[in-house]
Amino acid sequence: MTIPIDDALARLDGALARLEAAVARRLDADAAPDDRDAELAIMGEDRARLAAALDLASARLATVEATTDQVGRRLDRAIEAVEGVLHPAEETHRPA
Incomplete structure (x- = not known):
């Protein structure tokens, strides 16, 4: 049985990874003319x-x-x- 907090932390880690990737793409796009x-x-x-x-x-x-x-x-x-x-x-x- 998975603890609901562990599921929430896993989803939070995934969301943070996606956010970091989006920020990195945005910074790359802004840096390149x-x-x-x-x-x-x-x-x-x-x-x-x-x-x-x-x-x-x-x-x-x-x-x-x-x-x-x-x-x-x-x-x-x-x-x-x-x-x-x-x-x-x-x-x-x-x-x-």
């Missing part, structure tokens, strides 16, 4: 890197556009000068 948090951190870093690259590319594009405009104006002036040398009579008869 969540995959989602790590992925979000990586995405944040990628976003910052891509934003910096986009800013740099935009600045380069603005510089290229300004240079292209300047070169276009210089070419127009050069073409007009060459045409003026090649056809000086037409310059005097051109309507204004």
Whole structure:
């Protein structure tokens, strides 16, 4: 015949073992970074890197556009000068 106190102590020991295992699992889960948090951190870093690259590319594009405009104006002036040398009579008869 089992004494009721012995049964209660056995059940208590089992419950404590399960509780200790659950606490250990929880501590392990809290200690290891969540995959989602790590992925979000990586995405944040990628976003910052891509934003910096986009800013740099935009600045380069603005510089290229300004240079292209300047070169276009210089070419127009050069073409007009060459045409003026090649056809000086037409310059005097051109309507204004």
